Amino acid sequence: MDFFNRRDGELYAEEVPVSRIVAQYDSPCYIYSRATLERHFRAYDQALGDLPHRICYAVKANGNLAVLNVLARLGAGFDIVSGGELERVIRAGGDPGNTVFSGVGKQRWELERALEAGVYCFNVESEAELELLNTVAGEQGRRAPVSLRVNPDVDAGTHPYISTGLRDNKFGIDINRARDVYGHAASLAHLDIIGVDCHIGSQLTETEPFLDALERVLVLVDSLAEDGITLHHLDMGGGLGVPYRDETPPSPQAYGEALRERLGARNLELILEPGRSIAANAGIMVTRVQSLKPGEARSFAIVDAAMNDLIRPSLYDAWQGIESVVDNSLAETAVYDVVGPVCETGDFLGKDRELAIQPGDLLAVRSAGAYGFVMSSNYNARNRPPEILVDGDHVYLARRRETLEEQMAPELPLPELDS
Numbered sequence: 001m002d003f004f005n006r007r008d009g010e011l012y013a014e015e016v017p018v019s020r021i022v023a024q025y026d027s028p029c030y031i032y033s034r035a036t037l038e039r040h041f042r043a044y045d046q047a048l049g050d051l052p053h054r055i056c057y058a059v060k061a062n063g064n065l066a067v068l069n070v071l072a073r074l075g076a077g078f079d080i081v082s083g084g085e086l087e088r089v090i091r092a093g094g095d096p097g098n099t100v101f102s103g104v105g106k107q108r109w110e111l112e113r114a115l116e117a118g119v120y121c122f123n124v125e126s127e128a129e130l131e132l133l134n135t136v137a138g139e140q141g142r143r144a145p146v147s148l149r150v151n152p153d154v155d156a157g158t159h160p161y162i163s164t165g166l167r168d169n170k171f172g173i174d175i176n177r178a179r180d181v182y183g184h185a186a187s188l189a190h191l192d193i194i195g196v197d198c199h200i201g202s203q204l205t206e207t208e209p210f211l212d213a214l215e216r217v218l219v220l221v222d223s224l225a226e227d228g229i230t231l232h233h234l235d236m237g238g239g240l241g242v243p244y245r246d247e248t249p250p251s252p253q254a255y256g257e258a259l260r261e262r263l264g265a266r267n268l269e270l271i272l273e274p275g276r277s278i279a280a281n282a283g284i285m286v287t288r289v290q291s292l293k294p295g296e297a298r299s300f301a302i303v304d305a306a307m308n309d310l311i312r313p314s315l316y317d318a319w320q321g322i323e324s325v326v327d328n329s330l331a332e333t334a335v336y337d338v339v340g341p342v343c344e345t346g347d348f349l350g351k352d353r354e355l356a357i358q359p360g361d362l363l364a365v366r367s368a369g370a371y372g373f374v375m376s377s378n379y380n381a382r383n384r385p386p387e388i389l390v391d392g393d394h395v396y397l398a399r400r401r402e403t404l405e406e407q408m409a410p411e412l413p414l415p416e417l418d419s
């Protein structure tokens with residue numbers, strides 16, 4: 001069941017007509033469904049069943065505090081990639097002790113803060129990071145729990161910008177060198193080796209690349225055991241895709257069960273770091289048609305949201321569904337490029353979309369709950385949109401619309417310039 005569903009020609013978010021939310025909070029805005037977030041999280045949790053596991057939601061996909069709070073209440077762990085994300089988890093009531101810290105360029109202050117906060121594990125991506133973490137832990141009189149993020153060199157079959165598990169990618173430690181690096185890590189005084197980690201990419205629509213990676217990582221786990229290094233957990237990262245259009249990725253259930261089967265009776269806790277598959281289809285972005293610009297070659301629907309609000313179409317040529325919030329029987333159907341007001345030709349939300357719309361109508365951009373608001377910016381001095389969480393028939397303002405004043409606030413008073 002889709003918690004964003006149409007009733008009598010109108011789109012609802014759970015029990016609330018989307019048009020009513022926009023009447024209150026204006027457009028553009030993001031709207032999230034609590035029930036969908038919960039259903040997606042539970043699907044993972046149930047698929048892994050009695051296998052010891054942690055579902056560490058990838059905060060980068062959608063770091064809204066209300067979203068994090070919803071997941072924290074379900075017992076989710078978190079996957080963070082920055083000191084900022086750590087503070088968001090803490091502010092939202094998440095447990096640092098159930099949080100893994102990923103990221104290819106962690107800075108000293110971030111390692112210091114995460115150690116103080118007591119994160120569950122550092123997913124270390126390089127030898128330089130290993131040394132720095134050992135030093136910082138020594139300074140604090142603590143031991144840092146680590147896993148190495150290995151790069152298993154498998155082709156995730158996804159967009160090149162979001163593939164991470166190939167040798168050519170900047171991420172992780174080459175799996176062929178990992179045994180040596182573990183050996184070195186074991187010699188460092190202030191580290192506890194507790195696991196191994198990999199993440200091969202995002203928006204994967206097949207199970208095979210994950211299982212290939214798992215197989216390679218398990219070979220490593222076995223050779224480490226021969227070296228006397230026993231791991232407590234195996235972290236397969238995130239990456240499970242979602243249906244944006246006609247993709248048919250495995251469900252979290254099917255994926256979870258496939259992993260579980262391969263792991264068999266091994267005494268390893270399984271960690272997953274899903275982001276998109278929990279948040280993407282738990283959100284929409286709503287925008288209003290400002291004007292229609294029919295043309296010989298192309299016709300444009302100019303809307304009040306732009307690439308600064310939702311950059312995926314511009315950045316990856318990503319396709320996201322666009323539909324009228326309320327059916328308009330007075331409008332004629334035509335094919336439009338749905339574009340924003342930003343001064344870039346690449347500023348579009350969708351191309352060649354058949355829509356029956358008039359100026360003033362609302363459009364919903366689907367699957368916008370992940371990598372939507374979090375990637376928004378102030379480009380063209382536009383205020384970032386509000387985020388709204390719907391829970392049954394309750395509507396919560398989860399983050400208010402930014403103001404021009406807030407946008408300018410961090411800037412210093414004008415300096416006294418010479419002449």
Ligand SMILES: Cc1ncc(COP(=O)(O)O)c(C=O)c1O
Nearest residue numbers: 058199202238239273274275276
């Ligand atoms: C280390 C790591 N974990 C988890 C994720 C979440 O990925 P996804 O949103 O595809 O599930 C990412 C992003 O690709 C990542 O880089």
Ligand SMILES: N[C@@H](CCCC[NH3+])C(=O)O
Nearest residue numbers: 060162202203312370371
């Ligand atoms: N931002 C990307 C995903 C990046 C995954 C982060 N490692 C997207 O929107 O598809």
